[in-house]
Amino acid sequence: MTRITGNDIVALDAIDRMRTREPRFYSKILSGGEKELFCRTKGMGLVFDEFVWLAWSVKESAYKCLKRNRPALLFFPTKCIVEQVCYGSAGSCRGRAVWGSQVLYFRSVIHPRYLSTVVSEKEEFVDHYWATARIGLSSYAAQSAAVRELVLKQLGAVYPGMSWRIIKDRAGCPMAVAEDAGTEIPVSLAHHGHYIAYSFVSEGPNPGVISTPVFI
């Protein structure tokens, strides 16, 4: 079975920090348990509004991950609960979230200008390719073109000699297809403000690669 992934990116200069701190705003993103989780992990360097958007990025990533096999799935942030966050060094964190009975794992990069998250059904994130980049223009068209160019470049490096293009599958989720080779790989694309990010899982031709997030 194809392993799936979902990702999201939040440009911190594109969010309204004042509004994020309003209870009527963050209450539509965070559950009571997640507010307690923030209180327990205070001092880890994240201010409250950044924690709200970190949680958002996990929930949006989880939705993208699950929607691929459940096309009728609807999204609202409080349907996904972030249960655990472990902050690492150098602006990284990892944790666990649940959507109903489905357990998902996430890894995030916490950068002063963006939050980038990738979600997987497996805790190990083996063979995950994940990258973030800054672009000059922040229009929807520029974001969409740039993130596709970025993921196609990575696919070309992982699968030398194969020609890829990005299509939408029946659920409306992006899929990389190499028609000559009869191969397709689910990809997740995200963009916000001047930042773009992708994730995909590749089990070949270089199995065992454990990718680390890269900033381009």
Place this chain on the structure above:
Amino acid sequence: MDRREILDELKKVLWPYTENKALLDGVNEHTDLVNDLKINSANLVDIIIDAESKYNIEIDMDSAEKMITVGNCIDVITEKMNARK
């Protein structure tokens, strides 16, 4: 308010979050907020809160998740406005 009036007011709610304002001219009940208007999903909570203020209603999670198209939004707003009476 009838559906036409709600739609006209809803366009004002969507305006700040729609990059290409010209797309709002062609809005109808089938217009998808994310796929057609290219609204970033990070603004969906803003839209719900602005709609709550505009129509003096409260939109719960079960209703909010249905707000995919403009028609869905009008359904939810109508339902909440009627429940307020």
